[in-house]
Amino acid sequence: MSERTLVLIKPDGVKRGLVGEVISRIERKGLTIAAMDLRNVERSVAEEHYAEHKEKPFFGELLEFITSGKVVALAVEGPRAIAAFRQLAGGTDPVEKATPGTLRGDFALETQFNLVHGSDAPESAERELKLWFPDL
Numbered sequence: 001m002s003e004r005t006l007v008l009i010k011p012d013g014v015k016r017g018l019v020g021e022v023i024s025r026i027e028r029k030g031l032t033i034a035a036m037d038l039r040n041v042e043r044s045v046a047e048e049h050y051a052e053h054k055e056k057p058f059f060g061e062l063l064e065f066i067t068s069g070k071v072v073a074l075a076v077e078g079p080r081a082i083a084a085f086r087q088l089a090g091g092t093d094p095v096e097k098a099t100p101g102t103l104r105g106d107f108a109l110e111t112q113f114n115l116v117h118g119s120d121a122p123e124s125a126e127r128e129l130k131l132w133f134p135d136l
C-alpha cells in the first residue's frame with residue numbers, strides 16, 4: 001500500500017547544492033515525488049512544523065536555522081514511504097547515528113545541520129503534509 005511522507009531539504013542542503021543528490025536518491029530508491037516546492041519558510045509554519053520540540057533547549061536555534069534560507073519541500077510517495085525515506089536519511093545525529101551510505105552519514109556533521117527532515121510516523125506525515133501542501 002502506498003503512503004506519503006513530507007521531506008524537507010533544509011537550508012544547509014539547498015545552500016550546499018545538494019538538492020539534486022537528495023532527489024536522485026529518493027528516485028533511485030523507487031519513491032516518487034507527488035509535489036515539490038522551493039520556498040522561504042514563514043516563522044509560523046516553522047513553529048507549527050516543530051511544535052513537538054517547543055520545550056527543547058534547541059527550539060530557538062532550530063527555528064532560526066530552518067527560516068535562514070530557502071528549503072525544498074517534497075511530498076514523497078510509495079510503499080512504506082515514511083520508513084523508506086528515514087532509511088535514506090539516516091539517524092538524526094549525522095556522526096553518532098547516521099551510517100555511511102545515508103544522506104546524513106555521507107553529507108552532514110552536526111545534528112542541527114542534518115540536511116533533511118522526514119516525517120517519523122503516519123500521524124506526523126498527515127499533519128506535516130497538510131501544513132506544507134494544503135492543496136495536495
Ligand code: CMP
Binds near residue numbers: 053
Ligand atoms: P529533524 O528530523 O528535522 O527533527 C527535529 C530537528 O531538531 C532535527 O532534525 C535536528 O535538526 C534538530 N535537533 C535535534 N536535536 C538537536 C540538538 N541536540 N541540537 C540542535 N538541533 C537538534
